Amino acid sequence: MKEEMSRIVRTMTTLIYVFIMVYGFYVIAHGHLTPGGGFQGGSVVASAFALLVVTYGNQKTQDFLQKDLLSLLESTGLVIFICFAFFGLGATFFYNFLSNSGSLFGSSATIGVNPGNLNTGGTVTAMNIAVGIEVLAALGVIVLTMSQASETIEKKEK
Amino acid sequence: MIGNFPFVAVVILLGLGIYTLIFKKNLIKIAIGITLIENGTNLFLITLGYRKGAVAPIYTQAPEGVPMVLPTPQALTLTSIVIGVATTALILSIAMIIYKKYGTLNSDEVRRLRG
Amino acid sequence: MKKSVFGFAFLFFVAFLLLSAFGMRPFGEPSFSEMDDYYIENAQAETGANNVVTTIVFDYRGFDTLGEATVLFTAVVGIVALFREVAK
Numbered sequence: 001m002k003e004e005m006s007r008i009v010r011t012m013t014t015l016i017y018v019f020i021m022v023y024g025f026y027v028i029a030h031g032h033l034t035p036g037g038g039f040q041g042g043s044v045v046a047s048a049f050a051l052l053v054v055t056y057g058n059q060k061t062q063d064f065l066q067k068d069l070l071s072l073l074e075s076t077g078l079v080i081f082i083c084f085a086f087f088g089l090g091a092t093f094f095y096n097f098l099s100n101s102g103s104l105f106g107s108s109a110t111i112g113v114n115p116g117n118l119n120t121g122g123t124v125t126a127m128n129i130a131v132g133i134e135v136l137a138a139l140g141v142i143v144l145t146m147s148q149a150s151e152t153i154e155k156k157e158k
Numbered sequence: 159m160i161g162n163f164p165f166v167a168v169v170i171l172l173g174l175g176i177y178t179l180i181f182k183k184n185l186i187k188i189a190i191g192i193t194l195i196e197n198g199t200n201l202f203l204i205t206l207g208y209r210k211g212a213v214a215p216i217y218t219q220a221p222e223g224v225p226m227v228l229p230t231p232q233a234l235t236l237t238s239i240v241i242g243v244a245t246t247a248l249i250l251s252i253a254m255i256i257y258k259k260y261g262t263l264n265s266d267e268v269r270r271l272r273g
Numbered sequence: 274m275k276k277s278v279f280g281f282a283f284l285f286f287v288a289f290l291l292l293s294a295f296g297m298r299p300f301g302e303p304s305f306s307e308m309d310d311y312y313i314e315n316a317q318a319e320t321g322a323n324n325v326v327t328t329i330v331f332d333y334r335g336f337d338t339l340g341e342a343t344v345l346f347t348a349v350v351g352i353v354a355l356f357r358e359v360a361k
Contacts, residue, residue, distance in 0.1 A: 031324065031327050032322035032323060032324050032327050032328075033216075033218045033322070033323045033324060034216065034218055034324065035214065035216060035324070037236075037324070037326075037327045037330065037331075039236060039239075039240050043243075071353075074346065074349065075346075078342055078343075078346055081339070081342060082339070085335060085339065093335075093336075094332065094335030094336065094339075096319070096320050096332050099319070099320045099321040099322075100321055105321075106321075107321070108318075108321050109217075109317050109321045109322065109323060111317050111318060112217065112317075113217055113218075113219065113220050113221075113222055114217060114218070114219075114323070115218065115219055116218040116219070116323055120321040120322060120323070121320065121321050121322035122320055122321055122322075123331070123332070124320055124321075124322045124327055124328060124331045124332055125322070127331045127335075127338075128327065128331065131331075131338070131342060134342060134345070134346070135240070135345065138345050138346065138348075138349045139243070141349050141352075141353065142247045142348075142349060142352055145352055145353055145356050146247070146250070146251060146254070146352070146356070148356070149251075149254060149356040149359045150254065152359055153254065153257075153258050153359065156258075161299050161300050161301070162294060162295055162297060162299065162300055163300070164300050165294035165295075165297050165300065166291070166294050166295075168294065169287065169290045169291050169294045172290060173283075173287045173290065176283060176286065176287075177283060180279050180283055181276075181279070205300060206303065207303065207309075208300065208301050208303075209301060209302070209303060209306075210301035210302065211301075214326075215312075215313055215324075215325035215326060216323060216324045216325065216326070217317060217323040217324075217325075218323045218324070226313050226325070228303055228306055228309035229309055229312055229313065229316075229325040229326050229328075229329050230308065230309050230312065230329060230334075232326045233326050233329040233330045233334060233337075234337070236326070236330055237330070237337055237338065237341045240341055240344075240345060241341055241344050241345075243345075244344055244345045244347075244348035244349075245348065247348060247352060248348050248351055248352060251351075251352045251355050251356065252355065255355055255356075255359070258359065
């Protein structure tokens with residue numbers, strides 16, 4: 001297998017990569033308003049990582065995206081998610097203490113059909129972002145680890 | 159009869175997956191069969207929650223006065239999809255390790271070679 | 274011999290599934306929907322989010338999501354541990 005693909009593919013990948021990342025973070029941030037959420041947006045971002053691996057080969061992608069950093073991000077996302085669950089412990093575990101409180105993400109939504117307000121949702125929005133970070137890091141680690149392992153196995157067979 | 163076609167599609171997916179699990183020996187094909195069963199289950203959950211002529215349960219710029227489909231099966235399907243991705247990645251990793259160690263993907267040969 | 278037994282069991286199972294698929298309630302008319310109607314009516318007032326599915330995933334059934342995130346984390350840990358020897 002050749003390490004890198006042709007110049008046309010590489011140029012198009014660098015162009016499209018930005019748009020895929022922006023779309024993925026849009027899906028994460030608007031999870032409480034439009035179809036989508038943390039899991040879907042994280043998967044979109046991780047698919048951008050997979051595109052990088054396919055186009056540039058494993059070595060260059062590993063230089064660009066540090067696997068240790070992604071691993072750290074994954075743990076951080078999970079810890080933030082559990083922390084938001086624990087913060088509601090005055091009432092119950094997973095209590096939505098931010099909604100309708102007027103603080104960050106706390107303005108109450110208009111009941112019925114509305115165009116959507118980004119500052120609503122309470123802990124739903126915050127957990128969306130935390131889980132989005134976790135999923136994108138987790139799937140990125142999976143992609144990078146498996147591509148690196150397959151490359152090593154291929155090299156050992158030769 | 160034709161109104162039940164989504165359930166028949168679920169049965170077809172499940173049947174193909176179980177056929178693959180029973181009769182195929184290749185580990186990659188077994189992984190494909192497990193994924194087919196997963197997708198059949200997801201489709202079954204989604205079809206259970208459908209209401210005729212309804213829209214997705216999202217209030218952002220939804221049409222007025224139209225009923226909404228049941229949200230709980232969709233939420234559970236979301237959970238199931240992510241767990242499916244995780245298990246598929248784990249299955250394929252183990253298949254890679256087995257191929258590296260034994261040099262084959264046939265489950266019978268793996269058993270025959272080293273106890 | 275073993276294969277034919279498996280084949281008959283498989284055919285029996287698929288026939289059973291097909292029969293139950295044709296005998297199910299008609300598509301598009303859920304029998305019980307009280308819980309989901311409650312969610313659809315009250316999710317906006319109780320959590321402020323427009324997307325009812327996200328509300329269920331992260332608020333009403335948060336424990337489910339916690340387990341799911343843990344499964345994903347465990348799978349990643351397992352994959353990294355599996356390939357630790359190979360990648361060297």
